[in-house]
Amino acid sequence: IRSKQSRSVYMPTADVQSTATRGANNVSQTTASGVVINRDNAGFTNMNAAAVLQWTLFDGFRMYAVDDQFALMAQSERERARGQFAMVISDVMTKYAAAVVAHHQVRDLQSALALAEKRFAIVQRRNDVGSASGTQLSQATIDKNTVMSMLHRAETNLANAKTALRTTMAIADTTPIGVDTVLTTPTLLSLHALLDSLAKRSPDVVSAELAVDAAKARERELNAAFWPRIDLTGGYQYTNNTTEAGFILDNRTTGWNAGLTLRYNLFRGQADQAASELAQVETQRREILVREALREQRSRLEQAFERYRQGTGMIATELSSLQAAQRNAAAALVSYEEGLIADVEARQSQQTVLDIALRIAQIEFDIFVSAVEALRISGTLVW
Numbered sequence: 001i002r003s004k005q006s007r008s009v010y011m012p013t014a015d016v017q018s019t020a021t022r023g024a025n026n027v028s029q030t031t032a033s034g035v036v037i038n039r040d041n042a043g044f045t046n047m048n049a050a051a052v053l054q055w056t057l058f059d060g061f062r063m064y065a066v067d068d069q070f071a072l073m074a075q076s077e078r079e080r081a082r083g084q085f086a087m088v089i090s091d092v093m094t095k096y097a098a099a100v101v102a103h104h105q106v107r108d109l110q111s112a113l114a115l116a117e118k119r120f121a122i123v124q125r126r127n128d129v130g131s132a133s134g135t136q137l138s139q140a141t142i143d144k145n146t147v148m149s150m151l152h153r154a155e156t157n158l159a160n161a162k163t164a165l166r167t168t169m170a171i172a173d174t175t176p177i178g179v180d181t182v183l184t185t186p187t188l189l190s191l192h193a194l195l196d197s198l199a200k201r202s203p204d205v206v207s208a209e210l211a212v213d214a215a216k217a218r219e220r221e222l223n224a225a226f227w228p229r230i231d232l233t234g235g236y237q238y239t240n241n242t243t244e245a246g247f248i249l250d251n252r253t254t255g256w257n258a259g260l261t262l263r264y265n266l267f268r269g270q271a272d273q274a275a276s277e278l279a280q281v282e283t284q285r286r287e288i289l290v291r292e293a294l295r296e297q298r299s300r301l302e303q304a305f306e307r308y309r310q311g312t313g314m315i316a317t318e319l320s321s322l323q324a325a326q327r328n329a330a331a332a333l334v335s336y337e338e339g340l341i342a343d344v345e346a347r348q349s350q351q352t353v354l355d356i357a358l359r360i361a362q363i364e365f366d367i368f369v370s371a372v373e374a375l376r377i378s379g380t381l382v383w
Helices: 002-008 062-129 134-169 191-201 203-226 271-337 343-378
Strands: 013-030 036-058 229-243 250-263
Touching: 062 134, 062 203, 062 271, 062 343, 134 343, 191 203, 191 271, 191 343, 203 271, 271 343
Parallel strands: none
Antiparallel strands: 013 036, 036 229, 229 250
């Protein structure tokens, strides 16, 4: 569509016109030979048909400004569409990550439930022989049931995450969704490289910059009114006039014409100047929008990158802590079964493993979302 609009400003216009008129006049004519004609209510018939061609040769470069304006507006809309497409992709990736993390939480809670059940079995055997109190047995039961409830909630969250992913991807509810066991996070470049890409590739920023250029083209279009306009004109016409009274009763003509017309607006009540000034104001407004978009997107990018940096720094520490906690929990369970440590120590070691595992799942999700957000804002998620 933009291409058709752009080409139209360079092309001539062609029109066909026709009129047919029937009426009556009171005629009074005196010819050079002295003949006098007077007649009331004399009928007449006029018919006219013409083909008219007009081609603008020069209009103060208005046609080029209009062409540029259409092109820039189309490019701006394409950038906005790219931004919306990137938003959809980001949403799909985020929902998929949520499903993977929910799967990790289910896995971690299943492991925690296995440990809680082993501890419960140990407490129950010790209670049977009188070496563990009923309070300890009740606490082991509560802990096992708590982990079981958390597991049920995590399984529900996983099902809901898969449903949300199906909805976003517009696939049937019956379609099975499989998620990977590993959440692969995109690797970000340096903050400087992302900020440089933001200025050049961000759909919001680029679209706003193109809108500024379109506004400047609009200024050139309106300023063309201060230049003369030259048109090539041509036409072919047929005319037939018939009267019931007068010196000439029938007049029929056919012919063609061609020429140039020059038009220069000397004064129009300063309307052209006012329109030009308003266009300048619109350009300035759009330039402000570019600066605001760049500032807002830069702030959001820096925040996303900082969350990504902090998360990647924390995840290694948490993974190391998890390995140590798992070793402690396994050793504590053996020691507890042998009666070497108190129940509270075994319980605390198992709770520590669960807390760290759930934290790691949340950190992995935050890192992934931050990376995707940084790529989307910088304009590198969708090329």
